[in-house]
Amino acid sequence: MxxxxxxxxxxxxxxxxxxxxxxxxxxxxxxxxxxxxxxxxxxxxxxxxxxxxxxxxxxxxxxxxxxxxxxxxxxxxxxxxxxxxxxxxxxxxxxxxxxxxxxxxxxxxxxxxxxxxxxxxxxxxxxxxxxxxxxxxxxxxxxxxxxxxxxxxxxxxxxxxxxxxxxxxxxxxxxxxxxxxxxxxxxxxxxxxxxxxxxxxxxxxxxxxxxxxxxxxxxxxxxxxxxxxxxxxxxxxxxxxxxxxxxxxxxxxxxxxxxxxxxxxDPDPKPLPKELEAFIQGAGDAGVIYFSLGTNVKSKSLSEDRRKLMLNTFSHLPQRVLWKFENGQLPGKPPNVFISKWFPQQDILAHPQVRLFITHGGLLSTIESIHHGKPMLGLPCFFDQFRNMEHVQRMGLGLILNLKEMAAEDFNSTIVRLLTEKSFEVMAKITGARYRDKPMxxxxxxxxxxxxxxxxxxxxxxxxxxxxxDFFIYHSLDVLATFFLAFFVTLTIFAFCMIKALRKCYQFKNETNILKKKFV
Incomplete structure (x- = not known):
């Protein structure tokens, strides 16, 4: 014991x-x-x-x-x-x-x-x-x-x-x-x-x-x-x-x-609240679009012009839209748009009825979307969001628009393209399968x-x-400087010897010419 x-x-x-x-x-x-x-x-x-x-x-x-x-x-x-x-x-x-x-x-x-x-x-x-x-x-x-x-x-x-x-x-x-x-x-x-x-x-x-x-x-x-x-x-x-x-x-x-x-x-998605589930199921075969600009950029802070552009676009889509909007009211909201100050994002992205994620491109959101195999429309705002969305676009998982400068036609046509071209959905599912395939x-x-x-x-x-x-040793700049110095010294000695040899040649030539004139 x-x-x-x-x-x-x-x-x-x-x-x-x-x-x-x-x-x-x-x-x-x-x-x-x-x-x-x-x-x-x-x-x-x-x-x-x-x-x-x-x-x-x-x-x-x-x-x-x-x-x-x-x-x-x-x-x-x-x-x-x-x-x-x-x-x-x-x-x-x-x-x-x-x-x-x-x-x-x-x-x-x-x-x-x-x-x-x-x-x-x-x-x-x-x-x-x-x-x-x-x-x-x-x-x-x-x-x-x-x-x-x-x-x-x-x-x-x-x-x-x-x-x-x-x-x-x-x-x-x-x-x-x-x-x-x-x-x-x-x-x-x-x-x-x-x-x-x-x-x-x-x-x-x-x-x-x-x-x-x-x-x-x-x-x-x-x-x-x-x-x-x-x-x-x-x-x-x-x-x-x-x-x-x-x-x-x-x-x-x-x-x-x-x-x-x-x-x-979370590897185990939870059931959605009844009201939210009913709204999603009511979309039928058209499916649902989930829209969130994350926690730092507030949808309520968007200019009136941007809000109207989005609302008008959403109102003409056959899909239903879940929009993370921080105010309780959104004037002009069409019936196919559901707003809330907070959504269980991971559980929503796991839902089979959700067909597209419109996102700011933060890394956590990007990973969640890839994990669940959803195509993305990126509206990056700052820092790493641009890098994240560029990779998403290059991989064929989605497209990018400039939130401040995009026109209504661009917004609408990009959404339609992402929903109708099967390549985005297929690539999202393939990448999601690759990402989830891990030993731990x-x-x-x-x-x-x-x-x-x-x-x-x-x-x-x-x-x-x-x-x-330090920076110089890590990048071997001190060693490279040694080689550069050796090369410079060698080049200097070579140049000095060449100049000295040329002078001797010139001097010998002059002396030869003098002798020739003397004997002539």
Whole structure:
């Protein structure tokens, strides 16, 4: 019995329930709602989750405890206003970097965070799981609490996330999340993509890295004296990426970067409310169109011109339309349109009567649509939505329109085309089948690798050396400079010898001519 008792005591803590700190302070709902099923699953296995987020649970869940950070909503509307007008790449980068800096500051100033996490009496943790949206200073909590850290990328990876783990991110064929889509199959597209990526990189490295460092030193001074921010932010045990090779162009990953695209998708759709089910069934063979612009872009905020264009188009369609509209009333709404402030989106997309999804193109919505094999009409508004919808169009899963500039005829003809051309439906079902064909469900994959990190004390053996290298060494610029210098020196010596030889030849020729004249 004594040996059994000792064996139990020596088991890794996670087997008896680990204490996990979850940092998801981003005000965009999609970031936290992507992670929530994962956190709930960990909690159901006995782990204790302390969650820093702006969306505290409406109903308590065993083993999940919220630290609300409502302050992050204070300036969130500034982002939505900012993207309404075209901006340069430098202006966009500057704005986002400054916004996330202030967001990070508001989290570190939060009373609950300071009391529960930054005080000397803070509880012991075994792991940190955090969002990876440029909240660099919060990475210092891993060093402060002396625990491994897992990052989550709800919108897929980008150069900044790749850099954290030393992942290769070839600019020649991988599109960056951006409000601009570059055709990388052309020289002009690669050139403009290179320029945009360079501007965003320079903006962050030259203007905002020092501000993040200052924040880190201010709130975690003792740790900052031992470890630099670069060291703490490049010490991720794992990065869970909301991506899959059927959802975007296939790309390489280092060992501790794991695809869990669609982790939030519920594999078991629930029955719809009776009123909603009756409306859908009443559509008959014509079917139903589901329309949602997500949580950040509000349909109620659309201009009167855009609303009238859509209502007029919908009124002439034989299909019925479900429209996520945030107001209780929609003047001029035709009888074939059903509005609601909220819809069970995944359950709707799973319904066989739903034939088309009109979407803003957010990654979570895109994945849900692909999972259920539904064609899409993309109306992207900002950031990664353009990249997501361009891939959807290239794969033959749907089409794209400009929400601000599309004419009524374009909107109507595109919807009709998507509903009548069978190729879109066929390709959507094929891609959905490819996406669902996996050895493990994404959520199971995330849980397994989380336990792997806990079992192996942070799994440092998975991390590549490239994450510790600076830009010049990582890209072998110092080596290339050596070859360039050697080539330059060799060329200089060769040129010097050639000039010296030519001078001697010229001198010899002159001396020969003088001798000839003398003897003549």
């Amino acid at each position: 004594r040996w059994i008792f000792l064996l139990v005591c020596l088991q890794p803590r996670y087997l008896r329930g680990a204490r996990i700190l979850a940092l998801f302070p981003i005000p965009s709902p999609s970031h936290y709602f992507f992670a929530l099923p994962y956190l709930k699953s960990l909690a159901s296995e006995g782990h204790e989750i302390i969650s820093v987020n702006p969306y505290p649970l409406k109903e308590p869940i065993k083993n999940i405890y919220d630290i609300p950070v409502p302050e992050v909503f204070e300036n969130f509307n500034e982002i939505l206003e900012f993207v309404k007008t075209p901006k340069t790449t430098w202006q966009s980068s500057d704005f986002i970097n400054e916004y996330t800096l202030n967001l990070t500051k508001s989290v570190l100033n939060n009373e609950g965070v300071r009391r529960e996490l930054l005080s000397p009496k803070s509880p012991r943790f075994d792991l940190i799981i955090m969002d990876l949206w440029r909240i660099d200073a919060l990475c210092g909590l891993a060093a402060f609490l002396e625990v491994p850290i897992i990052g989550m990328a709800p919108y897929g990876t980008d150069w900044k996330i790749d850099e954290l783990v030393g992942n290769i991110s070839p600019i020649s064929y991988l599109q960056s999340p951006s409000s601009h889509f570059h055709n990388l199959e052309t020289y002009g597209g690669r050139l403009s993509h290179f320029v945009e990526r360079s501007i965003t990189w320079i903006n962050y490295k030259w203007r905002h890295v020092e501000k993040q460092k200052a924040l880190y030193k201010k709130y975690l001074p003792n740790i900052a004296n031992k470890h630099t921010l670069a060291e703490t932010s490049r010490n991720f045990a794992l990065v869970l990426v909301n991506q899959h090779f059927t959802l975007a162009p296939p790309r390489p990953y280092v060992p501790n970067m794991i695809e869990v695209g669609g982790m939030h998708v 469900k994404p959520l199971e994959t995330a849980i397994w690798w989380t336990h792997y990190v806990l079992r192996h004390n942070g799994a440092a053996h998975m991390r590549v050396a490239g994450r510790e290298l």
